[in-house]
Amino acid sequence: MNSAFLQDALIYLAAAVVFVPIARKLGMGAVLGYLIGGIIIGPFFLGFIGQEGKDIMYFAEFGVVMMLFLIGLEMEPAIFWRMRRLILGAGMLQMGATTLLCFTALSMIGFTWPAALACGLALSMSSTAIVMQTLKEKGLTKTEAGRSSFAVLLFQDIAVIPILAFLPLLAITGVKPPSDGPASLMAGLSGWTQTLALLVAVNAVVLVGRFVFVPFLRFIARIRLRELFTAAALLIVIGTAYLMMLVGLSPALGTFLAGVVLATSEFRHELESDIEPFKGILLGLFFIAVGASINFKLIFDHPLQVAALVCGVIVIKSAVLYATGKVSRLSLDQNMIFTLGLGQVGEFAFVLFAFIAQLQILSSQWTDMMMGATAISMTITPLLLLMNERLILPRFGTKEAVREKEADSIEGGHPVIIAGFGHFGSTIGRFLRANGVDATILDNDSDRVDVLRKMGFTVFYGDATRPDILRSAGAESAKILIAAIDSPEINFDLIEKTKKEFPSLRVMVRAKSRLDAYELFDMGIDDVYRESLDTSVRLGVDVLCKLGFRKYAATRAGQNFIRYDEAALRTLAAHRHDQASYIFNTREQIELQEQLLTIDRETVHNVHDDAWDSEKREE
Helix, strand or coil, X not given: CCHHXXXXXXXXXXXXXXXXXXXXXXXXXXXXXXXXXXXXXXXXXXXXXXXXXXXXHHHHHHHHHHHHHHHXXXXXXXXXXXXXXXXXXXXXXXXXXXXXXXXXXXXXXXXXXXXXXXXXXXXXXXXXXXXXXXXXXXXXXXXXXXXXXXXXXXXXXXXXXXXXXXXXXHCCCCECCCCCCCCCCCECCCXXXXXXXXXXXXXXXXXXXXXXXXXXXHHHHHHCCHHHHHHHHHHHHHHHHHHHHHCCXXXXXXXXXXXXXXXXXXXXXXXXXXXXXXXXXXXXXHHHHHHHCCCHHHHHHCHHHHHHHHHHHHHHHHHHHHHHHHHCXXXXXXXXXXXXXXXXXXXXXXXXXXXXXXXXXXXXXXXXXXXXXXXXXXXXXXXXXXXXXXXXXXXXXXXXXXXXXXHHHCCCCCCEEEXXXXXXXXXXXXXXXXXXXXXXXXXXXXXXXXXXXXXXXXXXXXXXXXXXXXXXXXXXXXXXXXXXXXXXXXXXXXXXXXXXXXXXXXEEEEECCHHHHHHHHHCCCCEEEECCHHHHHHHHHHHHHHCCCCHHHHHHHHHHHHHHHHHHHHHHHCXXXXXXXXXXXXXXHHHHHHHHHHHHHHCCCCCCCHHHHHHHHHC
């Protein structure tokens, strides 16, 4: 193995391990940590990696390839059809208006119309990698801003296909073959021929995915080797990417199409689970590469031009996005998240500018400048979102934001605080309220906050992981904090900060799975509630009743099962890191549960339980 490769891998991973935790501690998010790490280790600071960032993007582009494949897998026709108005409406408005304004601005500074149009199309792209990762970290993917962002990004990803087909028509010469990598089969072809070849390649990927990939995966699945299925998934991703490169197209585009084709197959979830671990680390390397690829020499040589280009693009895109959000009827805070989140130029712009340079539509100097502006805009975005979260939204996010600040001086507030008021948290809140217990509610979805306030709930808008927000909600005097946020990562963060800032506050936590419950036990939390356990057992109780069991006996069996399963959960937590031990103890606990339930079933606890079956007696 090449020692240089190991050295580069060591530097990349060290940068991630050092800078990401620091960024998270400072509240900046993991994406900004990766970007800062890339800048520090890049050729213009410490110089540990890269020759002006040129070779770095090749190393990390695979992360984007993986991400686009997973996004394609999520493209079920039913989801697209359900969101069609938002995707087509918001997506077309954003891309059309941004392209038009950029085209006008670039034409005014001397660009030819083909160059201005090509650059306008590239600059209209936003970063799916940064936006979706940041929204996921902050638990905003299911808000109105998250849905609108996903719709616009999805439209942009799909629009790359016709844009790549259209660009050769703007070229004055054929495609210039790249200096490295596999030779393009489209090298030297005329514009119309290239467009036709691209359309043929796209349709070929669709047909191969439908008639080759699916039967191939069925064959691999019959062998029943998990590692072989993972290898097959990687083979599909890498093979599709390589074939697209052979015809001179974006490998990310090819894998996105492959993902779309496989979205309706029975292997969708298996592919997602196998690819996800590779995607995460490679996407982190992509962010490091973006930071390292910023050409500071170019910035120092042309500081005014680069600054004007970056500021101009962000201002134009932000204005268009804000107007798009208004048309989509987003509230102020949701619109600000939507606007600043998508205000950068995205990773697909690197692909489009490289293709534009091959077509000789734009000079090499302006191409480098555009790529530099793209990388800088991607680096600025997490900072803008952080400023929005810390400075803008607390003052202007909701109509009653001032009242939230006044809550700092509240004494003797509600005994219960609920963090997260989605489907899970709202059920708890309504149950408590119906029994005379008022709760203070924290949620970061302003639309939901407005509705809850109209219903009479005491609601605080903001990030529950911020100690100042918790303090204003009365955490110092409350007795119980219910962590009901959908994201396990955010719940873990909330628990750590609560235990540090409010040690006397009892924490009761929602867990999405057994694995999350194990992590919570390690954090010292005793009150852990798996969200699916009670519902699953209640359904099982109803099944027993419909099969002829007495209502009392079935209900008692269900409650005993929950009690035994909770005890088994704590026993198994100590063995989860050793697979063999975990499997052995799991089988032992299952047998023990079944024996206890059998003994309980055979014991007559109450012969006078007719009231439990009153519905049957009335029939």
